[in-house]
Amino acid sequence: MIERIREEARQRFNDVGFPTTHDEDWRFTSVSPISRTAFVPSTALLPSPVFPKGVEISKLSEAPRDLLEQHLGRYASVQTNSFVALNTANFQDGLLILIPKGVVIEEPIHLAYESSANGQPTASHPRTLVIAGADSHATIVETYAGDGGAYLTNPVTEIVAGDHSLIDHYKLQTEGARAFHVSTLQIQLGSNANFRSHSLSFGGALVRNDINAVLSEGCECTLNGLYLVAGDQHIDNHTCIDHAKPHAASHELYKGILQGRSTAVFNGKILVRKDAQKTDAKQTNKNLVLSEDAVINTKPELQILADDVRCTHGATIGQLDPEGIFYLQSRGIGRVEARNLLIFAFARDIVDRIKVEPLRAQLERILLEKLHGSRN
């Protein structure tokens, strides 16, 4: 079964190849540094953490065939995204995470990926399928880190969340300085499901995250994002919320901090289909640009086909408030610390939304390190 979808993906990738900046979805992100590089397959192993009680985990290669038939590759389309095709054609194995109907799991399910490239560039294509039964509750944490070599991490995660389920998803990306990271998170929500994503991006030379959610009736979908880039880093966040059915709400807040010559892209698509009356969608992208050489491209993309909906969007690009810095200085707080305090304050509301305590502590540490390492 896996071989069949692999073959389809392989063909698709052979047909279309890597996207170029002529593709609207990739206009501001050139992947030529990836397409030019000859990668060898990574020998990294599947993560094998201790999973909390109640979850059923298996390798995709050993997973029940009917479940794979029904779900694997059904949501993340090889047709619309070349990197999904690349992943599907090449993933070595993957994990099926099954949260049975009605099961409530309080401990986070943590998938930790560590990449390395000794000498030769390596590529890995982590693949995860999460099936959350009706009325289940779970928290999934994906972390991506790696060494200073040139490597590609190209994960695809599909989440199918049943009716009335409550799923929190966290992705912390702290890849190495020369890494390429292209990820796809595809979410399919049953009616009245509540899904929250927290996408936290700090590392990598070239990073692209796609998050696509398809909502059913009465769903609530929250997408939070935080990115901090410096030097020559490039980060691109593309999100798409598909309000396919009525009475669903989506809230999206992405915040970016740009330093050095870094570049960032935010593209937030909200699609409200004809049936999806009473949709309530709110999208916000805020950017703090700390250097004159940094560039942000931010674009809301709203397609509204229903007529009784509420959709709002807003994007801001700003600098640190000099009045605020002076106010803090005038109370004895040093200039650098004052600056960092304000940057931290900017990120505060995203940090505060993180309910996994160790992850929040780690995030605070990362922010402090990144801020203290910068002087511009």
Next chain:
Amino acid sequence: MSLLEIKNLHANVAGREILKGIDLSINAGEVHAIMGPNGSGKSTLAQVLSGRDLYQVTGGQVVFDGKDLLEMAPEDRAREGIFMAFQYPVEIPGVSNLYFLKAALNAVRKHQNLPDLDAMDFLGLVKEKMALMEMDQSLLNRAVNTGFSGGEKKRNEIFQMAVLEPKLAILDETDSGLDIDALKVVANGVNALRSPERAMIVVTHYQRLLNYIVPDFVHVLAEGRIVKSGGKELALELEESGYVGIEGEAA
């Protein structure tokens, strides 16, 4: 030697000279009121003393506690004991009042070679000073000045001053925008901080505040110069005759 010695101070903003030679000497324990019409330079003087970089000092000197004040960064002035209560306190979303105050107090203490205050002592200090300013403790967990009313902001300034215990407090039009009840609370807070070790500069347009914070000296500023100095009765005189008479006298 006096705590603050200002000699022939000149300052510009955006290329325009605002302060045109200020001389002022302030001793510990004294409260000096600086009055004057709009545009006379009184707020500029307060800002220059606190180190606001919008203003360029073009001449003169300021010695504070034996040190060259104009050489110091704003944070160093604060650590040396200068505190300015802002006319327009700045909102800082995302930073709690409590965190801010702790960072400020510890920065000042570090400069004095004192260890950080432990959490219990800090909270005790903060609560005591909040009671003095009749402030609700819920303000501690709110972001600095964010969503505060005008009165709450001004109280918060004096509250910070009470916690930081400066050697020289500069009140920049702290009375502006306050109703009489809030004015009394602010004045009480200020009066509680009067001490033989501490000096204050009270910048105000109106005499009203000086009914509650009674100054030892009053200086009238006009067009960037001190045109008249006197005791507290000078403020009353101004109340009677207005600034026009004073300026005429100087000219």
